[in-house]
Structure formats: structure tokens, C-alpha cells
Amino acid sequence: MARTAVRASPRRAAAEGPPVPRSWELVEGWGMAVGAPSRVLRPRSIEELVRCFEIARQDRVPLGPRGTGNSYGDASVNGAGHVLELSRMNRILGWSPETGIAEVEPGVTVEQLWKRILPDGWWPRVVSGTMFPTLGGALAANIHGKNNFKVGTIGDATLEFDLVLPSGEVRTCSRERDADLFHAAIGGFGLLGVFSRIVLATKRVHSGDLRVRGISTRNLREMMAAFEAGRGRADYLVGWIDCFPAGDASGRGLVHLGQHLEPGEDPHPEQTLSVEHQELPAKILGLFPKSEAWRILRLFNNDPGMRLINAAKYLAGRIEGMGEPHLQPHAAFAFLLDYVPNWKWAYGREPVRRGLIQYQPFVPSAAAHDVFQDLLARCRRAGHVPYLGVFKRHRPDPFWLTHAVDGWSFAMDFKVSPERREGLWRLCAEMTEVVLAAGGRFYFAKDLVITSRDARRFFPPEKLAAFERLKRELDPEGLLQTDLWRRAFAGA
Amino acid sequence: MAVHDLTEPATAAHAAPIAASPRTPPGRAIVVGASSGIGAAIARQLACEGWQVAALARRAGDLDRLAAECRDACASTGGRILPARHDVRDAEEIPELFERLVRDLGGLDLLVFAAAVMPDVAPAEYDTAKDLEMLSVNLGGCIGWCNAAAVLFRTQRSGTLLGISSIAGARGRKGNPVYGASKAAMDHYLEALRNRLSEAGVHVCTIRPGFVDTAMTRGKKVFWLISAEEAARRSLDAARRGVNVRYVPRRWGLVALVLVLIPSFVFRKLSF
Numbered sequence: 001m002a003r004t005a006v007r008a009s010p011r012r013a014a015a016e017g018p019p020v021p022r023s024w025e026l027v028e029g030w031g032m033a034v035g036a037p038s039r040v041l042r043p044r045s046i047e048e049l050v051r052c053f054e055i056a057r058q059d060r061v062p063l064g065p066r067g068t069g070n071s072y073g074d075a076s077v078n079g080a081g082h083v084l085e086l087s088r089m090n091r092i093l094g095w096s097p098e099t100g101i102a103e104v105e106p107g108v109t110v111e112q113l114w115k116r117i118l119p120d121g122w123w124p125r126v127v128s129g130t131m132f133p134t135l136g137g138a139l140a141a142n143i144h145g146k147n148n149f150k151v152g153t154i155g156d157a158t159l160e161f162d163l164v165l166p167s168g169e170v171r172t173c174s175r176e177r178d179a180d181l182f183h184a185a186i187g188g189f190g191l192l193g194v195f196s197r198i199v200l201a202t203k204r205v206h207s208g209d210l211r212v213r214g215i216s217t218r219n220l221r222e223m224m225a226a227f228e229a230g231r232g233r234a235d236y237l238v239g240w241i242d243c244f245p246a247g248d249a250s251g252r253g254l255v256h257l258g259q260h261l262e263p264g265e266d267p268h269p270e271q272t273l274s275v276e277h278q279e280l281p282a283k284i285l286g287l288f289p290k291s292e293a294w295r296i297l298r299l300f301n302n303d304p305g306m307r308l309i310n311a312a313k314y315l316a317g318r319i320e321g322m323g324e325p326h327l328q329p330h331a332a333f334a335f336l337l338d339y340v341p342n343w344k345w346a347y348g349r350e351p352v353r354r355g356l357i358q359y360q361p362f363v364p365s366a367a368a369h370d371v372f373q374d375l376l377a378r379c380r381r382a383g384h385v386p387y388l389g390v391f392k393r394h395r396p397d398p399f400w401l402t403h404a405v406d407g408w409s410f411a412m413d414f415k416v417s418p419e420r421r422e423g424l425w426r427l428c429a430e431m432t433e434v435v436l437a438a439g440g441r442f443y444f445a446k447d448l449v450i451t452s453r454d455a456r457r458f459f460p461p462e463k464l465a466a467f468e469r470l471k472r473e474l475d476p477e478g479l480l481q482t483d484l485w486r487r488a489f490a491g492a
Numbered sequence: 493m494a495v496h497d498l499t500e501p502a503t504a505a506h507a508a509p510i511a512a513s514p515r516t517p518p519g520r521a522i523v524v525g526a527s528s529g530i531g532a533a534i535a536r537q538l539a540c541e542g543w544q545v546a547a548l549a550r551r552a553g554d555l556d557r558l559a560a561e562c563r564d565a566c567a568s569t570g571g572r573i574l575p576a577r578h579d580v581r582d583a584e585e586i587p588e589l590f591e592r593l594v595r596d597l598g599g600l601d602l603l604v605f606a607a608a609v610m611p612d613v614a615p616a617e618y619d620t621a622k623d624l625e626m627l628s629v630n631l632g633g634c635i636g637w638c639n640a641a642a643v644l645f646r647t648q649r650s651g652t653l654l655g656i657s658s659i660a661g662a663r664g665r666k667g668n669p670v671y672g673a674s675k676a677a678m679d680h681y682l683e684a685l686r687n688r689l690s691e692a693g694v695h696v697c698t699i700r701p702g703f704v705d706t707a708m709t710r711g712k713k714v715f716w717l718i719s720a721e722e723a724a725r726r727s728l729d730a731a732r733r734g735v736n737v738r739y740v741p742r743r744w745g746l747v748a749l750v751l752v753l754i755p756s757f758v759f760r761k762l763s764f
Contacts, residue, residue, distance in 0.1 A: 019584060023640065024591035026647040037599075037644075039591055291691065342691075349649045349693055 020048045020055070027083050031072040032344060032355025033416040034448055034483065036079030040066075042088045046196050050168045052084050053479060062481035065190030067137030068109065070130060072358045073448035074483035075141065075189055081481065086136050086194065092116055093197065100202040101159065106136025106195040113200075114331065115275050122202040123330055125157035130337040136195040141445035142187030142399050145334070146236040146258070149393035153404060155186035156397055157201050163193035166479040170196065184470050187399040189444055191480050191489070192470055207261040208272030209327040210236070216314075216321030220251025220369060220376075220391075224408070227393050230257045236333070240317070241389030242310040243376060243412065250376055253391065254317030258333055278331035280339060290341055297346035301415065306387040353418055356387075358446040359428055360411035362394060367438040368408040375410070375431050382427045384420065386412035400463045403443035411446060425449055444484055455488045520544045520597040522590075524580060524637050525607025527554035529706035530656050533724030534604050535573060536562055542569035546593040548578045549607070580607050580633025581625075590640040602731070603641035605634045606656040608675075610708050613668045623670040630674035635681060642685055645694040653689075653696045654731045655682045659739065661700070662748045663759060675700075679737075686736060697731040699723075702744040716741065 021042040028035025041063075043049040056063040064078025066085045076083070090107035097120035102113060111131035113124055126145045128138065135154075139161065144153045151157070160174040163185050171193070173182040185192050215230070217223040223239050230237055236258035241251055266272055300309050337343075348354030363371045379385050390411040394404045414424055428449040435442075441458045442450050456464065468489075481490075521538050525531040527549030535547045539562040549555050555575035562573045574596060578589055594600045608630045611622060638653055645651030660668070661675030679698055686696035703714040704723045723740050730738035739745040754762075 019587075022587050022591075023643040024587070024594055025643045028647070037594070037648075351648055 017047065017051070020044075020051055021088065026351055027066070027069070027077055028351050028355075029073045029075070029077055029448065030070050030344070031357050031416070031448070032347065032351050033357050033421075034074045034077055035352045036077060036483075038064075038078060038081070038083045040083045040085050042085045044088045046164060046170065049084075049086075049089070049164055049194060049196065052082070053166055053168065056082050056084075056479060057477070063479055064482040065136075065140065065194050065480065067107065067134030067140075068132050070128070070133040070137065071141060071445040072356075073444070073446065074487065075444050075447075076137065077483045078481060079483055080486070084194065087134060089136075089196070090134070095120075097122070100204060101199060102202060103197065103199045104135055105197065106139075107134050108136075109134050110138065113202075114278075117202055118205075118208065118275065118278065118330070119273055121205055121269070121273060123205045125151055125201060125203045126154040127334050129335065131331070131335045132338070135198055135200070137190075139186055139195055139198055140188060140190045141443075142397075142402060143445065144392075144394065144404065146238040146256075146392065148404065149231060149237065149395050150235060151203075152395060152397050153187075153399070153402070154200075155183075155399050155402075158186065158198060159201055160199040161185070161195050162197040164196050165193045166475045166477065180466070181470065181474075183398055184400045184467055187401045187403075188467065189401075189482065189484060191482070191485055192474050193480070203260075205260055205273075205330070206263040207266030207269050208274065208277050208329055209261060209266060210258040210330060210333050211261060211325050212259075212328045212333055213257045213325040214317060214320035214323070215255040215257060216253075216318045217255055218252050219249055220253075220372060223251060223253055223255055223391060224369060226255045226257075227391075230255070231393065233259065235260050237393055239391030240313070241391055241410070242314045243379065243386040243389045244307045244310055246377070246380055250373060252314055253389070254314070254321065256333075258328075272329070278329045280332060280335070290339075293340045294342045294345045297340065297343055301346045301348075301387070303385065306385075310387075347415055348417065355416050356413050357416055357424070357428075357448045358411055358413050359386075359431065359449065360409050360443050360446040361431070361435040361440045362403050362405045362407060362409040362443065363435060363438055363440040364405050364407040367440075371434060371438045371440065372408070372410045374434055375412075378427065378431060378434075379412070382423065382430075384414055384424050384427050386414055388413040400467050401459060403441050405439075405441055407440075409443075444488065447484075447488075450488050452488050452490065518542050519601040520599050521602040521604060522546045522548065522593055522597075522600060522637075522641070523604040523606060524548045524578070524633065525605065525656075526558065527551045528720075529606065529708070530701065530704060530720050530723045530727065531604065531606030532558055533720040534606060534654075534728060536565075537721075537724055537728060538602075539566045539571035539573050540569060542566070542571040543602075544572060544574070544597050546574045546576055546597055548576050548580075548589075550577070550579050552577045580636065581628045583632060583636045586636040586640055590637070594644065600641065600644060600651065602652045602654060603637060603645075604654045604656070605637050607633050608656070608658075608708075610668060610671045613671075615666070626670050627674050630671070631677050631681070634678050638682070638685060642689060642694070646689055646692045649693045651694050652731050653682070653685065653694070654699065654727065655697070656699050656701065656727065657682070659700050659702050659744050659748060662751045663754075666760075683736075695731070695734055697727075697735055698737045699727045699730060699740055700737065700744065700748070701727075701740040702747070704740075716743065 023040050026035055027038045041052045043052050061081030063082050063084045066076035066083050069076050087107040089105040091105045094103035100122045110127050128143050138154050142153045142155045163171050215226045217226050234257045239253050239255045241253040347356045392409050396406050397404050432454055436457050521543050523531050523535040526535040526547035535545050539545045559573040559575045657678045658675040660672045661679050682696050682698045701723050703709050703717045705717050705719050726740045
């Protein structure tokens, strides 16, 4: 097993050097429905990172790893101790335009990466719907994108990483070297160790634009058919669903199919590959500052308002579906969630009390349609209709705690308020039964409702047992913990 | 080898109340520079209204006196003063002390920065060490404390920063170049914080007092003198009303307006 010792012994390092930057703040999940005040430590180097472990030990509290806090739920919240935020370890350590291989510190964001590599004709193999997550967090959650069905997760694009264990030891892992830890730490939500260096393969692109086609679908069945029909030629596939209508229109929506351009198709690749070409417009219609647009969305953040917005979007989609495919920059296609800054504030600005949760079941192909229709019907019956629904196709991957299945996922955004909270959690518990009965899974970057009893039902028992064995071996004190860990793992 | 067991559920010390939970009225404040002058008066007034107030200053004796004084006065409202000795020049101490105080208070709604020094400066004195010392208290301390509070307020999307600046920042007068510079810089810094934090629902209020009856004005030629209690009352009132910049009393605003209009070649001939 490959082991590299850190330079100074952790005990000595704790007493040396300037203090690790820290603050006392409210640490919340991205969806704002969970959070706790915590001390946030922001190491700038591996030495400071190891010192953070020592600080937590001395204070006798657990340490919860966090990037930029973009997971919806409690994956990077630690109400029982300190938070270890890696966002200041954000150097791009190496980049080769010849091979397309990038070596980064964990705090480098998806945004930093694409802005660095795109002008050289490369794009990250896997990106999230927002460009703000750190790559350390992305790897810990094993994120996927709209191309999951084709290229897998970010773990599949990772060649090697260094993991700092609670002991201070740094382990280099890859598919060949320490393969167990490689497959456990990817998707391990920072519970085994903290990434300090990540080596990623990226994708060659011949244009800064994608060819994008909108396909309007009148119900879920049509949407799934459109996905299956497009799967062979598409590089990206994503479906938007209007969750309000019932009956024959249940699951109506809009599919976007994206394709990379072939060499020569773009007459001016040097222009489209520039960062300027990719930037999202700062103003809506050139007038209204986007930073204030959430205030308008807030007016519609209720059932009638969202019913209206979803219906309007569906109609716009019908029109788009009649048109020809169009070109769209990578960033504009990939980072839909970044169009309206702080749009989540439309859900309210009282942290922990108000916000949103995302509930995203992954269901094997055969059962998917009926399960999702069942879930939609239950939502409507319970009076908790999702304000946003997103549909994707997935494929399995080799990571121990993966969420991916050979099937489909349906991500639903639910509004959380003090009045709705209890009923919403009840609805989610009911839906979870349906999903688990169909062999489905869940994804902790999106989740706030799964219990450890649920988790034990969908993870393969031998994989979960192996993960827990590794946890006990590498972190016998239980130093690395998050609210997620205590909710979905430790509780059983 | 297990050093100790961390697998137990959250310890009581860390099960801190969530900032957004219904808070104990009327509020929790930190007042930096609370041993005398406007700072002491603000701390006293808040405590008398029932606030939990952490009062910070270099002089521990004055703080204890303030706490004792308030203990009786606040008995009916439930307010109290938590005294804490602190030298604002010790920037490294701030994050730790801030964390401890906010936990003791059970959250934070208001941070008041009222610490300042104004040593006499002779007409031909250019003493760098003395000047930097002044800057370190008046500006360095302000930045250290406001930054710490800004991070918390931004993430909890509520809170007020109240900075006691001065009319002295309006123009570069002959008398005390660095005192004026420290206050001008403070105004600029607080304005920038206001603009940064407004998006998160956090308010920043800058107070520019004229002459206030404190150690700073003793033995000087003054006019329109008001008491520290009066200045404190007006400052808190401005902060509660969401005022951005308030001269205390307000007629100093007219003075400032005139001051900035005086052309430089005239201004340099003036004696003050």
C-alpha cells in the first residue's frame, strides 16, 4: 500500500506556523433548510489541513469537510463540531494541453477548471448544473452531469488522488494503487479522508458551442421515448418536467439534447473557445440587473405562481420543439442553475426555517416510468407539488457507495417552510418506500430525508460493510463527521 | 488507537441554538470600546432595554463598574452586561474571542464598534509609531471586528453593524492628520461593507458624531456639545431606522457640507 508521510508530525505541526484562518458563521446546506452555527477552518496547505485535525482533536469535536457548500442537504454541515472548508486550497497544480490532464487542489472549482482548459480546446468530462462546486466536493459526492448515461460520473474521469487521513498520513490512490480506497473515497462524502490533490482527465472539444435541440414531450412516457431515441447520438440529455398537471399530461416537459461539434464544423473555434464567448449575460434583456431577479421569482414562489411559470415554460418548450437545433455555448448549456444568481432566495431568506430540499430517486429502467408517475400522483395528492422537476438517464459505476443505477433519476425541488415541513417529510418517507421497493437508490448530495434504515436497504450490504470497515480502520476516533453521517450512516 | 470517543452524538456545548430559531427578545450585541464614552453609553442603554451585551475594552476595571451598574438597572428587563477584556490591536485574538462571545450570547444581532483613541499631536509632530498605533486601534480594530461579524451576519442573512466614526473624517485638517485619516478610512470601509452586505439583508450604519462630552473633548474648545448618553441614544435610533450615515446631532451634517465645499487654498489658511 502506498504511503507518504507528511513532512512535520501532526502533533508538532499543531503548534507551528500562523493560525489557520477561521470564522464563526452559520453553515447551511445549499437548499437552506438545514444548517448550524460552527467554527469554520480554512486551511491553505496540507500542513494547515493536518493542523485542523489536531485542533478538532484538542477541542474533542468532530470535523466536517466542506467545499463551497453546494450540496442541497446536510452533506457538508456539521452541527456537532467544526467545519473544514477546503476552498482556499484552490491552486491548479498542473495542466497539460497536450494530454488534457489536470492536476488540482481540492478547492479548485468547476468554474476555475473550465475557464483554464477551454481556451486550449478541452472541457471537463463531468460538470454539475452549477459551476461553483469545488472539485474536492464533487469527487466526494461523485457528481454526475447531463452525460451520465454516456461517460459516467466524475469518479470515472478521475485518474488519481491524494487523500489525507485523520492520522495525517497522505495516501495516493488510483485504480491500480490502493484501489479499494480509490473506490470508497470517491462518493464517500469526505468521511474517510480529505482530498488534497486530484488528477482528472478532460474531454477534447473542437468548438466552444454545442448543438442543442429541444424536444417537447407531452407526458413522461414521451419523454422517456425521446431519451431512448436520442441516446445513441446525444452527448448530453436532460429533461425538464412540469410537475403540476395530472392525467395524460402528467410528466409533460422538455428534453434538451446536446451534441459536441465535429472538427471543422465550427469555422471560428478560437473565438467560441474563449471564456468571453461563454459568459452568461449579466443583465436580463440588457436592463434589469440579474442579481435582483430573485425578488421577482419570489412573487411566484407559491403553488399558483409556480403552476403558471411551469405552464409558461412548457408552452415555450412546445415552440422551441418546433424549431431547428441551435448552437449554445458549453457554459450556458451546462450551468442552468447559475442563470439567476441567488434564485434560491425566492424560497425565503430565513436560514434553516425556509428553503428547499431536492428529492432525487434513482430507479432501474424497467420500473422507472410507473414509479415516477406514482410519485408525482402522491405529490399532487399531498399538496406538495415540486416547483422544479429534472429528469436524467444514468449508468452504473464501480464506486462503493454510488447512487447510480442502470435507469433514470427524477430530481424534484420542494419548498420547505415551517408549516409544510412535517407534511413534506412524511410525503418523502412514503415516496421512499415506493422507490426502495422498486430497487431504487438515493444520492446524498441532494438529500435531507433518507434515514440510516433506508440507506441500509439500498446500498449493497457487502459494499456498505466494507465502507464501514474502512471508516473504522482509517478514522477510529470518528473524527470526520457531518450531519449527513450522523443521519444516514451512524444512526442504525 | 482511539484517543477519545467522538462517535457520541453532538455534545451539549456544540448543540448551539440555530441562529434562525425564534430568538430571545430583544437582542444580543457586542460593543467594542465599552469602557467609556459613547460605547459605554450604548452598552448601558441596550442592557437596560433587556439586551444581552458583551462589553469589550482594554480597561477591565471600567467594564466591571459598568456591569455592576447595569445589574441593578436591568433587573426588571433581563438585560445584562458580559464584560470581556480585549485590546483591539490584538487582531489575532479576534476570531477566537468573537466565537466565544457569540456562543455565550446565544447568537448575535448587533455589533457596535466604538473604540478609538485621539492622542494630542503637536503642530510639527510627525511620529510614525504614534500614528500607526492610532490607525491600529481606530481602523485595524474596526476591520477585525466588523469582518468577523460580517461573515456571521452574511451567512445568517440578518444583523446590524454600527460603527462610530467622526465628523473629523470629512476633511484633512492640520490638527491630527491620522485621526482624521483613520475616520475617513473607516467611513469608506463601512460604506463598502454596506454595499457588499445589503444583498444578504445585513445593515451597516455609520455614525459621525460632532463634539461629545467624553475624554476626547475634555479641555478642548468645543460647541454644540452633547452628552455621551445623548449620542448613544441617537446612534441606536439611527441604526434601528436603517439609516446609512447619520451625523449626531444632525446639524453637523450641515457643517460637513460646508466643510467639503471650502476650496483647498482657503481651507489651508484656516486655523482649526
